[in-house]
Amino acid sequence: MDGADSKEQQRSLPKVLVVDDERRIADTLAEILELAGFHVMVAYDGWEALDQAARFHPDYLLSDVLMPQMNGVELAIAIRKIYPAARILLFSGQAGISNILLEGQRQGFEFELVAKPIHPTKLIELLKSDD
Amino acid sequence: MELQVLKSEPDMPLSAPGKSGRTDIDTRLHFAALVNSSNDPILTKDLDGRILSWNRAAARVFGYEENEIVGESILRLIPSDFHQAENELLRRLKVGETIDPYETTWTRKDGADIPVLVTVYHVRNETGDVIGASKIACDLSERKRNDESRFRLAAIVDSADDAIVSKDLNGIISTWNEGAHRMFGYSAEEIIGQSILRIVPDELRHEEDEILRKLRAGERIDHYETTRRKKSGESVDVSVTISPIRNGAGQVTGASKIARDISDRKRIERLLIQSEKLAATGRMAATIAHEINNPLESVMNLIYLARQHSVVEGKVHQYLVTAEEELERVSHIARQTLGYYKDTGSPSEVALHALIENVLAVYNSRLTALGISVDLQFNDLQKIVVSKGEMLQVLSNIIANAIDSMRDGGSLKISTRKVLGSSGDGIQTVIRDSGTGIKQEHLERIFEPFFTTKGDLGTGIGLWVARQLVERRGGQISVASSTEKESSGTTITIFLPLAFPISRLTTEQ
Numbered sequence: 001m002d003g004a005d006s007k008e009q010q011r012s013l014p015k016v017l018v019v020d021d022e023r024r025i026a027d028t029l030a031e032i033l034e035l036a037g038f039h040v041m042v043a044y045d046g047w048e049a050l051d052q053a054a055r056f057h058p059d060y061l062l063s064d065v066l067m068p069q070m071n072g073v074e075l076a077i078a079i080r081k082i083y084p085a086a087r088i089l090l091f092s093g094q095a096g097i098s099n100i101l102l103e104g105q106r107q108g109f110e111f112e113l114v115a116k117p118i119h120p121t122k123l124i125e126l127l128k129s130d131d
Numbered sequence: 132m133e134l135q136v137l138k139s140e141p142d143m144p145l146s147a148p149g150k151s152g153r154t155d156i157d158t159r160l161h162f163a164a165l166v167n168s169s170n171d172p173i174l175t176k177d178l179d180g181r182i183l184s185w186n187r188a189a190a191r192v193f194g195y196e197e198n199e200i201v202g203e204s205i206l207r208l209i210p211s212d213f214h215q216a217e218n219e220l221l222r223r224l225k226v227g228e229t230i231d232p233y234e235t236t237w238t239r240k241d242g243a244d245i246p247v248l249v250t251v252y253h254v255r256n257e258t259g260d261v262i263g264a265s266k267i268a269c270d271l272s273e274r275k276r277n278d279e280s281r282f283r284l285a286a287i288v289d290s291a292d293d294a295i296v297s298k299d300l301n302g303i304i305s306t307w308n309e310g311a312h313r314m315f316g317y318s319a320e321e322i323i324g325q326s327i328l329r330i331v332p333d334e335l336r337h338e339e340d341e342i343l344r345k346l347r348a349g350e351r352i353d354h355y356e357t358t359r360r361k362k363s364g365e366s367v368d369v370s371v372t373i374s375p376i377r378n379g380a381g382q383v384t385g386a387s388k389i390a391r392d393i394s395d396r397k398r399i400e401r402l403l404i405q406s407e408k409l410a411a412t413g414r415m416a417a418t419i420a421h422e423i424n425n426p427l428e429s430v431m432n433l434i435y436l437a438r439q440h441s442v443v444e445g446k447v448h449q450y451l452v453t454a455e456e457e458l459e460r461v462s463h464i465a466r467q468t469l470g471y472y473k474d475t476g477s478p479s480e481v482a483l484h485a486l487i488e489n490v491l492a493v494y495n496s497r498l499t500a501l502g503i504s505v506d507l508q509f510n511d512l513q514k515i516v517v518s519k520g521e522m523l524q525v526l527s528n529i530i531a532n533a534i535d536s537m538r539d540g541g542s543l544k545i546s547t548r549k550v551l552g553s554s555g556d557g558i559q560t561v562i563r564d565s566g567t568g569i570k571q572e573h574l575e576r577i578f579e580p581f582f583t584t585k586g587d588l589g590t591g592i593g594l595w596v597a598r599q600l601v602e603r604r605g606g607q608i609s610v611a612s613s614t615e616k617e618s619s620g621t622t623i624t625i626f627l628p629l630a631f632p633i634s635r636l637t638t639e640q
Contacts, residue, residue, distance in 0.1 A: 022425050028432030035439055066421065093424025117427040117462045120435040 013039040017058035046070025065092040194240030246271040294390040316362030484509040502540035510548035528593035536566025557628040568614035
């Protein structure tokens with residue numbers, strides 16, 4: 001397989017931007033999703049994620065909700081505005097986040113949310129489903 | 132009654148000295164003064180009923196001055212209804228019959244009625260012949276008023292909801308109202324004369340000693356909360372106020388005790404404490420959820436990756452598979468408890484029957500495998516505004532329980548219909564299984580968190596979450612169950628009002 005082919009192949013893979021301030025989670029998820037056939041980029045906060053997205057044009061955004069500086073919903077709203085076609089999935093390990101989500105709803109944005117911990121197999125299924 | 136020669140010679144002036152000398156005259160003067168200063172009306176009359184004398188109290192009570200009434204008939208004072216009786220009285224007087232004191236009504240000068248107690252004495256001359264009568268007409272108006280207020284008080288005491296009881300200083304019950312009968316189950320007849328300890332639980336007997344000690348010292352005990360025992364043996368929570376009862380000399384002779392049933396309030400207090408605990412638990416869960424769920428996510432990912440990189444048939448791979456299974460158990464409980472969060476989708480119009488069919492589709496293979504028949508009756512297909520995710524969780528928790536209770540097959544009946552609720556119209560969903568049922572003593576606890584009847588298989592979270600979600604939506608959830616053979620099973624009824632609770636639209640956080 002030469003370099004051009006590999007690049008070509010990478011380009012055709014679905015691109016996922018994984019964002020979590022817990023680096024272990026972001027890194028392990030990146031590896032898992034690579035194994036599952038996604039092309040993955042990682043960011044550890046919202047601003048970094050926006051930078052990455054500008055270069056990477058993700059098909060998917062998988063983001064934690066509770067993060068310092070910019071929370072997952074704010075990031076998701078920004079991404080939706082720039083890349084309306086990107087599929088957005090939020091995940092969170094905490095209950096007290098409904099006010100953050102509600103703020104998004106007030107601005108007319110609703111996002112899918114899954115609870116941490118989510119088994120990698122399920123997460124992959126979720127991303128691959130057409131919904 | 133006899134009174135010797137008080138005024139046998141009415142024409143004789145009292146102030147004039149008589150033949151019998153100074154001492155005699157003094158006696159008469161003393162008698163006259165006594166009669167005149169008496170607080171009770173005293174009058175004398177002859178055998179024709181003519182009034183011969185009239186004291187100051189008589190003037191005050193009946194309104195006639197002495198000069199107006201002396202020489203007039205006694206009938207002036209007596210209502211016409213009693214004239215006949217008065218004539219009869221005169222007849223009996225003449226023949227010397229003794230007349231017992233009697234209560235009657237006399238008329239004042241202004242026409243007002245005065246209740247009186249009349250005591251009649253014969254007046255005899257020196258030879259012993261009856262020549263007239265003296266009457267003491269004791270004014271009973273005051274006493275009647277006292278009687279009335281006493282009757283009124285008695286009626287109030289008897290109609291009170293509170294138990295009102297009195298006892299002596301040895302704790303022997305002397306009065307017992309209807310409220311006490313209702314509260315403690317003993318009737319007045321069976322308990323008066325008995326010790327108050329009959330209603331004091333054995334372990335609280337020392338309280339009664341302390342109460343009696345305080346009472347003897349004249350102290351009052353206000354709103355003391357304690358427990359008493361009914362005739363049936365049941366306990367009742369009461370708030371008691373105990374006051375010393377004193378006699379005319381100010382000595383404490385007993386106590387009155389007012390007991391109020393505060394069982395309801397106590398029950399509510401216990402519920403409040405419980406919900407406070409729940410709220411605190413919830414806050415704690417939210418706080419630590421982040422610290423548990425994130426590492427769990429990492430560990431799960433790491434084990435998954437390790438497994439992906441291990442040799443499929445190797446031991447390491449097996450270990451990791453097992454570790455992953457164990458981790459899934461932890462994750463399950465963590466998600467359900469700590470990570471339990473509100474559904475994020477906004478409420479939307481949903482047909483409940485469609486949700487029910489969704490849930491049944493998920494459980495279809497289990498239903499079939501266990502041989503459970505499903506009977507659906509959707510009598511109303513009206514849509515209702517709910518949070519779809521929340522309602523799915525409610526329905527699936529309940530249906531999963533139903534399936535768990537029918538290990539040997541059975542039938543699952545689910546119906547929806549529109550009903551008129553007290554707080555508006557709504558949709559009632561009834562989910563009925565023919566499973567093993569829930570024991571009576573468990574029934575009242577099944578909505579409590581961490582209460583499960585499924586042993587290790589249950590988390591004790593499902594119905595608790597279901598109730599929270601239903602109540603948050605403004606609805607109600609209830610349960611009925613029977614463990615009787617042949618007819619065992621559980622029925623869960625959910626009522627959701629069509630109107631969305633206003634509080635949720637404004638205070639959602």
